[in-house]
Amino acid sequence: MNRLSFPRRADGPALVRLLLPLLWLALLVLGPVPGAAAQGVAPAAISAPARDALPGAEPALLRVMNRDVVLLRAMLGGVAPQERVERARARIARQLAAGGPLAVTVWPVAGGQGVYIDGAFCFAVLDADTDPLQPPGEAPLVRQAAAALERALAERRESRDVRAMAESAGRSAAASGVALVLGFGLARLGRRAQARALRWTARQASRLPLHGAALLLRERLAQAVPALLRGLTLALGGLIGYAWLSVVLAQFPYTRRWGEQLNERLLAVLAELLGGIAAALPGLLTALLMFVLARWATQLCRAFFARVRSGQIRLGWLDPELADATARLSNTLIWLFALAMAYPYLPGSQTEAFKGLSVLLGLMLSLGASSLVGQGASGLILAYSRVLRRGEYVRVAEHEGTVTDTGLFTTRIRTGLGEELTVPNALILGNVTRNYSRTVRGPGFILDTTVTIGYDTPWREVEAMLLEAARRTEGVLREPAPRVFQTALSDFYPEYRLVCQAIPAAPRPRAEVLDALHAHIQDVFAERGVQIMSPHYLGDPAEAKVPPRAAVQPARARAREASTTS
Numbered sequence: 001m002n003r004l005s006f007p008r009r010a011d012g013p014a015l016v017r018l019l020l021p022l023l024w025l026a027l028l029v030l031g032p033v034p035g036a037a038a039q040g041v042a043p044a045a046i047s048a049p050a051r052d053a054l055p056g057a058e059p060a061l062l063r064v065m066n067r068d069v070v071l072l073r074a075m076l077g078g079v080a081p082q083e084r085v086e087r088a089r090a091r092i093a094r095q096l097a098a099g100g101p102l103a104v105t106v107w108p109v110a111g112g113q114g115v116y117i118d119g120a121f122c123f124a125v126l127d128a129d130t131d132p133l134q135p136p137g138e139a140p141l142v143r144q145a146a147a148a149l150e151r152a153l154a155e156r157r158e159s160r161d162v163r164a165m166a167e168s169a170g171r172s173a174a175a176s177g178v179a180l181v182l183g184f185g186l187a188r189l190g191r192r193a194q195a196r197a198l199r200w201t202a203r204q205a206s207r208l209p210l211h212g213a214a215l216l217l218r219e220r221l222a223q224a225v226p227a228l229l230r231g232l233t234l235a236l237g238g239l240i241g242y243a244w245l246s247v248v249l250a251q252f253p254y255t256r257r258w259g260e261q262l263n264e265r266l267l268a269v270l271a272e273l274l275g276g277i278a279a280a281l282p283g284l285l286t287a288l289l290m291f292v293l294a295r296w297a298t299q300l301c302r303a304f305f306a307r308v309r310s311g312q313i314r315l316g317w318l319d320p321e322l323a324d325a326t327a328r329l330s331n332t333l334i335w336l337f338a339l340a341m342a343y344p345y346l347p348g349s350q351t352e353a354f355k356g357l358s359v360l361l362g363l364m365l366s367l368g369a370s371s372l373v374g375q376g377a378s379g380l381i382l383a384y385s386r387v388l389r390r391g392e393y394v395r396v397a398e399h400e401g402t403v404t405d406t407g408l409f410t411t412r413i414r415t416g417l418g419e420e421l422t423v424p425n426a427l428i429l430g431n432v433t434r435n436y437s438r439t440v441r442g443p444g445f446i447l448d449t450t451v452t453i454g455y456d457t458p459w460r461e462v463e464a465m466l467l468e469a470a471r472r473t474e475g476v477l478r479e480p481a482p483r484v485f486q487t488a489l490s491d492f493y494p495e496y497r498l499v500c501q502a503i504p505a506a507p508r509p510r511a512e513v514l515d516a517l518h519a520h521i522q523d524v525f526a527e528r529g530v531q532i533m534s535p536h537y538l539g540d541p542a543e544a545k546v547p548p549r550a551a552v553q554p555a556r557a558r559a560r561e562a563s564t565t566s
Contacts, residue, residue: 290345379425387433448499466482
């Protein structure tokens with residue numbers, strides 16, 4: 001016979017019985033809390049993987065004084081586990097009413113072990129009640145049940161001990177006082193922290209200007225900082241309240257199990273959190289190492305291509321103009337490779353939530369970023385096909401100007417009329433691009449303009465006038481010499497196209513040089529009495545459509561005076 005016993009305590013008077021309804025009310029509010037036994041007592045096999053010890057057997061839990069004693073799984077002589085639990089409760093209640101020493105003993109019975117109180121049989125624990133998945137080395141189920149029952153009976157004796165209950169009430173009052181002091185102190189500390197944080201952030205906001213404007217607005221800080229600190233204060237207050245509740249519940253026998261479970265769950269959460277952090281550290285270190293190596297590789301790549309751009313390193317397959325684009329592309333590939341390699345080591349990367357988020361991001365990119373990918377591909381094609389370069393004067397569709405920047409997605413063009421155009425690379429790739437700077441000899445750009453003059457003006461005279469206008473234009477080069485082409489013989493007029501190369505003595509937009517060329521063309525034609533007019537032929541006008549000489553000479557004098565003054 002195995003005998004397990006606790007010292008007997010005297011039953012309490014009516015004061016304890018007055019406290020019992022309050023404890024029962026707490027039980028009804030909180031409800032039964034399942035869980036494992038505390039203070040080194042192993043759970044009485046609460047998990048039930050072996051529900052089908054016998055066909056039709058439904059496991060039933062025996063609970064005494066809010067303590068889980070044993071989970072019965074098997075049928076005994078045709079009696080279901082639930083009926084076995086009801087009979088055990090009735091026998092235990094009779095023994096409690098008898099008022100004996102409540103000594104728990106264990107005796108062998110047919111097919112298992114019997115648990116007795118003061119020599120009276122209460123329930124049997126059969127071999128079939130044992131969980132087949134019980135870890136090896138764990139105490140037998142009957143020993144666990146006997147220990148849990150003895151603890152429940154000891155707590156029942158304690159609940160009837162006036163002195164023990166008074167001590168529990170005193171400890172609860174002390175814990176409540178400590179919790180109140182901590183709560184008031186935390187609230188006062190939170191208010192002081194808010195005031196100091198607001199003063200500190202106000203000083204920092206004034207020290208972080210960007211182009212004369214503060215990066216952090218004091219009004220926003222006045223709202224965000226108190227809200228953040230209030231949230232932190234509430235979290236700490238909730239932790240204090242949680243600890244107070246667990247301490248108070250653990251002081252009284254009937255609610256002690258709830259207090260123990262609150263502590264167990266908090267410790268389990270902390271242990272799980274610390275265990276997760278410890279388990280994630282090797283993966284984080286590996287991912288961090290990969291990102292550090294990727295950063296070193298990008299720095300080395302950037303330094304290498306910087307030397308290619310400056311001409312210190314010459315590569316036959318790479319022009320210096322493409323060094324920056326190649327460096328950006330190489331850095332992007334390096335970071336993508338590093339991210340792909342570090343992905344399995346990131347915490348939570350193997351969870352279903354993380355996988356679902358990855359699928360969602362991939363779907364969003366595939367549906368919404370198709371134009372972005374197309375723009376990037378167009379930028380790469382433009383860069384490596386060398387369609388455009390910085391400083392060249394180009395015309396794309398109806399847009400014309402000097403290229404100021406070539407990016408992966410857009411190209412910036414300055415028109416010279418006070419405008420800067422941002423043209424998508426896909427538009428450039430899908431249209432004919434006229435480059436007025438690529439075929440010139442040396443620096444500069446090509447100027448061209450078209451006029452249509454009637455057949456009654458000799459073409460040699462028209463060519464001479466156009467060449468004279470080009471010679472008068474400041475910035476038009478003498479070598480290579482300007483040329484005039486007759487590009488079409490239309491029904492009523494030939495089309496003359498003047499082509500010349502220009503580079504201003506001072507940096508001037510192409511539009512200004514072209515404006516001066518057009519002005520000189522009009523002046524020369526007016527001086528020679530040739531009208532620039534090519535309507536569909538209905539009849540010769542009564543008078544030639546040319547400006548009067550008196551209007552041309554003052555204009556030329558003003559132009560010469562302005563050029564001399566400048």
